[in-house]
Amino acid sequence: MGIEKIVQIVVAASIFFLVGFNVILYFNKIKDDTINHIIKIWSYSRYFFISFAWGVLGGHFFLGTKNPVFGDNWYLPPIILVILCIILILIGKKQDENFVLKRRYQILLLISGVAYGHFFWSQAHLDKITFPF
Numbered sequence: 001m002g003i004e005k006i007v008q009i010v011v012a013a014s015i016f017f018l019v020g021f022n023v024i025l026y027f028n029k030i031k032d033d034t035i036n037h038i039i040k041i042w043s044y045s046r047y048f049f050i051s052f053a054w055g056v057l058g059g060h061f062f063l064g065t066k067n068p069v070f071g072d073n074w075y076l077p078p079i080i081l082v083i084l085c086i087i088l089i090l091i092g093k094k095q096d097e098n099f100v101l102k103r104r105y106q107i108l109l110l111i112s113g114v115a116y117g118h119f120f121w122s123q124a125h126l127d128k129i130t131f132p133f
Helices: 003-026 035-043 049-062 076-093 103-119
Strands: none
Touching: 003 035, 035 049, 049 076, 049 103, 076 103
C-alpha cells in the first residue's frame, strides 16, 4: 500500500469520525456541546486564528492559481502560515476572557485566509513540482 492510499484512508477516517461524533453529540441531552458549536465559540473569542486557518484550507484545497507567489518554493507558504497562526494565537492570548471578535473581523480573517491559500499556498501547480522525497 502506497503513501497516497494511507493518506486517503487517514483523511476519510478522520472525516467520518468527526461527523459521527458530532451526530452523537447532537442527539445527547447536553446543550451546545457539538464540535461545530465549540469551534464557533472558540473562533469568536481568543482563538480567532481558526477563521484564518479555515480560509487558508479552503483556498488551498478548493481554489488555487497555476502561478503562486513563491513559485516552486513549495516549503515557504506552510512555514509562513505557521508563523502567521502563531502571531494570531499570541494576539488572541493577550485578550481577556470576555473578548468577542466582531463579525466583520471574522469575515476579514476568513477572506484573507482564502486569499493566502489561493495565491500563496496553491495546490493547482503541484503537478509541475518534483519533491525531494
